Amino acid sequence: MQGKTLLISGGTRGIGKAIVYAFAKEGANVAFTYNSNADVAKEIAKDVEAQYGVTCRAYPLNILQPEEYKDVFKLFDADFDRCDFFISNAIISGRAVVGGFGPFMRLKPKGLNNIWTATVDAFVVGAQEAAKRMEPNGGGSIISMSSTGNLVYTPNYAGHGSNKAAVEAMVRYAAAELGGMGIRVNAVSGGPIDTDALRAFPNYEEVKAEVIARSPLSRMGEAEDLTGACLFLCSKAASWVTGQTIVVDGGTTFQ
Numbered sequence: 577m578q579g580k581t582l583l584i585s586g587g588t589r590g591i592g593k594a595i596v597y598a599f600a601k602e603g604a605n606v607a608f609t610y611n612s613n614a615d616v617a618k619e620i621a622k623d624v625e626a627q628y629g630v631t632c633r634a635y636p637l638n639i640l641q642p643e644e645y646k647d648v649f650k651l652f653d654a655d656f657d658r659c660d661f662f663i664s665n666a667i668i669s670g671r672a673v674v675g676g677f678g679p680f681m682r683l684k685p686k687g688l689n690n691i692w693t694a695t696v697d698a699f700v701v702g703a704q705e706a707a708k709r710m711e712p713n714g715g716g717s718i719i720s721m722s723s724t725g726n727l728v729y730t731p732n733y734a735g736h737g738s739n740k741a742a743v744e745a746m747v748r749y750a751a752a753e754l755g756g757m758g759i760r761v762n763a764v765s766g767g768p769i770d771t772d773a774l775r776a777f778p779n780y781e782e783v784k785a786e787v788i789a790r791s792p793l794s795r796m797g798e799a800e801d802l803t804g805a806c807l808f809l810c811s812k813a814a815s816w817v818t819g820q821t822i823v824v825d826g827g828t829t830f831q
């Protein structure tokens with residue numbers, strides 16, 4: 577991965593942070609975005625540079641305003657001369673998902689639309705900007721993070737689950753149209769992973785116990801469990817893999 581550059585949204589916590597470190601460890605330069613945690617982002621960038629000797633930069637982004645990606649990529653262009661990998665990872669929580677996160681009878685268009693904006697629109701605008709920069713280098717790899725909550729019933733998750741299904745469909749469309757530029761587009765769909773996003777579930781303890789009971793591996797997923805699939809999709813080993821969703825779920829989806 578030396579000499580290659582990744583841009584990933586939401587690198588301050590959870591899965592995004594684990595991916596930042598995993599790519600830097602392999603020698604890639606990394607740019608990531610933050611939303612509320614500017615200080616944490618600065619610390620991570622400093623730590624990654626010190627540990628791995630790569631260039632690491634952090635930029636502000638609100639995925640509820642996907643057009644902000646254009647400003648992110650302007651900052652990126654000033655710091656990096658190539659973009660090889662783009663991962664749409666950031667996810668909204670808290671007030672923005674009210675009406676989108678909850679039982680079916682309490683769903684409301686505003687919350688659902690926010691999740692669409694943050695999941696599907698943000699992927700589209702970010703991937704478009706990334707693709708413009710990948711094309712001159714002969715291609716690259718684009719990934720959307722997804723979740724198995726679009727395959728198996730997960731209480732309160734209808735808003736996110738339906739939008740993850742939508743973004744996986746968008747990934748296939750993007751793959752069909754960007755292949756000519758040498759760009760591969762895939763999704764990585766995780767089972768429940770122990771991060772802030774999951775801890776925000778009102779029934780977190782119940783979900784955790786259920787995951788441990790369902791997984792043949794008898795444990796929850798950790799953020800680092802999703803990094804291998806992302807590294808694979810950005811490597812030469814995945815050179816004919818496009819338009820796919822790789823499920824990394826500790827075996828929980830089948831049981």
Ligand SMILES: NC(=O)c1ccc[n+]([C@@H]2O[C@H](COP(=O)([O-])OP(=O)(O)OC[C@H]3O[C@@H](n4cnc5c(N)ncnc54)[C@H](OP(=O)(O)O)[C@@H]3O)[C@@H](O)[C@H]2O)c1
Pocket residue numbers: 585586587588589590591592609610611612613614637638639640664665666667668669721722723724765766767768769770771772773774
């Ligand atoms: N946790 C799971 O069980 C699980 C399973 C499968 C897939 N996934 C997927 O993996 C991805 C990461 O999830 P996670 O669990 O790691 O999430 P997380 O721990 O809640 O982290 C969320 C990240 O998104 C950023 N963010 C929050 N609101 C934002 C906004 N309005 N605009 C831009 N960035 C924003 C945060 O930045 P700040 O810290 O700066 O606010 C943070 O870096 C998501 O796409 C999620 O759906 C999660």
